[in-house]
Amino acid sequence: MNKSKLVLLIALAWLPLRASALEVFACEPEWAALASELGGDRVSVYSAVTGRQDVHVVQARPSLIARFRQADLVICTGASLESGWLPVLLRQGGNPAAQPGKPGFLEAATFVPMLDKPVSLDRAQGELHPMGNPHIQIDPRNIRLVATALTGRLVQLDPAGADSYTDRGQDFQTRWTAAIAGWEARGASLRGMKVVTQHRSWTYLENWLGLDEVANLEPKPGIEPSTSHLASLLSTVEGEDVAWIIRSCYQSPRASEWLSARTGIPAEVLPHTVGSVDDVNTLFELFDVILDRLGAPRQ
Amino acid sequence: MSVYRYFLSTVAGIVALTSVSPVLAQGVISGNEFNPAISLILDGQFSRYSNDVDDYQISGFLRDEAAAPAPEGFSLGETELTASANVDDWFYGFADIVYEDSEDETEVELEEAYFDTLALPAGWAVKGGKFLSAVGYHNAFHPHSWDFADEPLAYRAMLGGAFDDVGAQVRWLAPTLLFLQLGTEGFRGASFPASGAANDGAGAWSVFAKVGGDVGTSNSWKAGISWLNYKVDDWNQDLDDGELSLNGDGDVVIGELVWKWAPGGNAYNRNLKFQAEYLHREENGDADILTGDVASAGRYDIKQDGLYAQAVYQWRRGWRVGIRYDWLSADNNVDALQVPTPLDGDDRDPERFTVMVDYAHTEFSRLRLQACRDDSSDDSDTQVVLQYVLSLGPHGAHQF
Structure with a gap:
């Protein structure tokens, strides 16, 4: 790489990125994949965690804070799965639109029935999640419930794309429901x-x-x-x-x-x-x- | 769905069977639904030093007396009680009350008590109250999250361990993919190296800039530069045969770099953390020394440099090993003073080598063994520390 290209690359890294109607920050790859399925070209999706990383031990890296700042919609599992790093992003990320309770923040676990809710909370029993087991993405029926909520949220945040989101949402639900039937037959x-x-x-x-x-x-x-x-x-x-x-x-x-x-x-x-x-x-x-x-x- | 319906009918059954329903949390006003997150840190150690720790000195440096190694033998570190919560959609609040056990009595210190804004637009945020300044990298971390049992020598010598004071901070996060944060702070100037809250209680201020990002998925980094300006208004220290009093002003400039590596960005089993900081401090003004009934006075002019570099490697889950090197250098001009002070010892550069190994059974408990050779003064000191750090309750996320 020659010098002028390097300078250009460094300059580009500083430019605000705004190529799509909605910037989506997903805490986990499954929600990033779901947002891409449902948002199509209207969304640009970033996943904070790669598929090979353990979501329990992610750090609140500067790059995540910078990405969080850009997000129109943050989608995370919640249920204290990201308690080691997400709170820092919420406080340091300078993004008042992506705070719990705001349309720009979607907590997937609130849309699915939680399993393994501990009866008593004592850390001598290991690392417990008070709201229940947060690894909800591994049941495709939960993905369907979150997809419904996410489509609604995309429409709310980007009304100009409502038709596109609704169509993509219906298409995904149809394909996903058929896929679940196939998996259940195999399973x-x-x-x-x-x-x-x-x-x-x-x-x-x-x-x-x-x-x-x-x-x-x-x-x-x-x-x-x-x-x-x-x-x-x-x-x-x-x-x-x-x-x-x-x-x-x-x-x-x-x-x-x-x-x-x-x-x-x-x-x-x-x-x-x-x-x-x-x-x-x-x-x-x-x-x-x-x-x-x-x-x-x-x- | 059917499970939920079953649950509802069971609940309905219980309600029907029992005329009172204290078992149901719903609808019972207990007053604690909005309790903040409360956590308690237990921190203690057993230390052995080859020198008498009561005589601890850093050659060429006037030190805040609180910034010293732990007492020899069994001792408690900082027992921290923290409470934090979102106040509302505008404010987040945090308080950290530290209990320090020393010489038959327990001292209570408010280490931090601040609010931070949540709702300012365009990347702006304001913090106010008492808080650890954002200057430098190590400064903002509480002792329980340190990678070694004690602070870097440069922080101990130049910032009294860490600079925290009452004031306000304004910061801005740039809308760029590269992390860029700029900020400024104003403080009372009541804590070391500032003193006396000069200028009617606005005696210190700072500016800082931090950048950071990732290199591939395995590496991430953060770098920064900060400047702290402070007033010294009647800072006193007892000498062997008298009392020293300083009035002046000073500056500290800090450059910081932290680099973290984990294979594939997965720190679960293996990871490496490297951090280094360079501190430069200049301070000058008038010094007065009172010895018995004799007073002497003159200008003082100090220039200090400090560097530390440390690396901590986790080779399997829970197990880490770390090394650290500290170096200090001072160039003091106090010729007018007739009485010896610690500032005279600037002809030697203090150094310290530290190694540590620690084991975290879970993220809530850590046991550490640390050894160091501290050449802070002419008499080389060997220090061995066995430490525990335990965290009770919901434990807040740590910054990078």
């Missing part, structure tokens, strides 16, 4: 399948497909698997006919491979969002690949 063979998971981030998937989670590699949510806990799992899974040991792409394979080597149960990375594994680039592919990897043949 029928998985009903009752026993799985061991690393973290309690698959609850909504298990609830949807009727999987049976017999154990977690983490002794308590958010606490690193320990040797003694893993050893105790050997007897837990013995004779249980467990089909898979499941982890997310960002989790260390150490614990699941240890258990796999001793029990013969295959360990598998399941995609938890768009972009988490190579062949998942859309929300549709997300559930296609989940069912592939769980062993449900394509029909």
Whole structure:
């Protein structure tokens, strides 16, 4: 790259970006993918987290604050999933339109029925989410509920594009409903399948497909698997006919491979969002690949 | 849906069966629905020093007496009680009350108590109250979020640990993809290195500029430059055989750089954090020394430079190791004073080497072992610290 090109590139980085009618800041890749599906060319979408990152440990980076400042609409899971970084963006991001309670802020978890609401709150039980398990994106029926809310919000914020958003929304709902029927038909063979998971981030998937989670590699949510806990799992899974040991792409394979080597149960990375594994680039592919990897043949 | 309906009918059943319904939170006015987020930090340590910590000095520097290593043996650090919440859609409020245990008594200090605006347009924001200044990088962090058990030597020597004071801050975030923040602050000027709240209680002010961004998905950075100007109005310190009093004014200029790396931007298992700052301070004015009944007076003129660089590497979840290097240099002109002061020791440059390892069982608990060789004075000091930092309650998000 020659000098003048470099200067131009640096100058461009400072320019305000305003190519589309709406700037959407998504906390997670699944909501970024959904906003692109529903907004089309009228929205420009930025995802704060990539598919390979652990959303629990993201930092309030300067780049995120700068992006947050630009956003017309911020869409996040909520339910305290982003409590380690989103509050800093809300306070430092200089964006009064994207504050909780304003049309420019959409919290997906408020539109779906929450599972795993803790009965008591004690951190000795691990890292609990008082409002329930926030990993809601892994049930396609939740995606449908959030899509309805998001279409409404896009229309509200950009009335000039109302027709476009409504059409795209209806088209997405039709395709998504058909896809869910297909996935449920494929998933029928998985009903009752026993799985061991690393973290309690698959609850909504298990609830949807009727999987049976017999154990977690983490002794308590958010606490690193320990040797003694893993050893105790050997007897837990013995004779249980467990089909898979499941982890997310960002989790260390150490614990699941240890258990796999001793029990013969295959360990598998399941995609938890768009972009988490190579062949998942859309929300549709997300559930296609989940069912592939769980062993449900394509029909 | 059917689950929800089942829940409703169950609730209806319970209500029907019990004439009173104290089990239902809904509709019961308890008065605590709007409680702010309250958290408590427990911080304590066990320290061993080869020198007597009561004689701790940094050659060539006059220090705020509060900025010293922890007492030897068992000691408590800052027990912080914080409360924060959105006041309404215009204001966010935060207070941090620090309990410090020293010499048989507990001192209570209001470290921060400020509001921050939420609703100003075009990237503007105003903060007011008592708060940690935005100058420098390390300055705005509370001790529980430090990567080492103690502050950088330059902060200890030049800013009394950290500069916090009563005042107001106006800042602006540029509408650019590259993070650019500009701001200015005005303070009473009652806390070190300022003193006495000169100019009718407006004795210090600052300007700062910060930029930051990402390089690929694995790297992110932030850099900044800040300037603090302050008045010194009757700052006093006891000497071995008398009392020193200073009146003057000074400036501190700080350059900061922080670089963070995590493979694929995923800090879950492995990450590296590098930070370095350079501080330059100049101060001059009139010095008076009272020894017994004899008073001597003269000009004082100090120039100080300080640098620290540190790197902290997490090699697996929870486990981190860190190294830090501190360097200071002073060039003081106090020839007119007849009595020796700590400012005389400017012919040697203080240095400190620190290593630490810490383990965080969850993000709420951390245990740390730290060792350092502190060459702040002629007598080299070896310091070993075993520390715990525990966080109770909802823990606020940390800034980058």
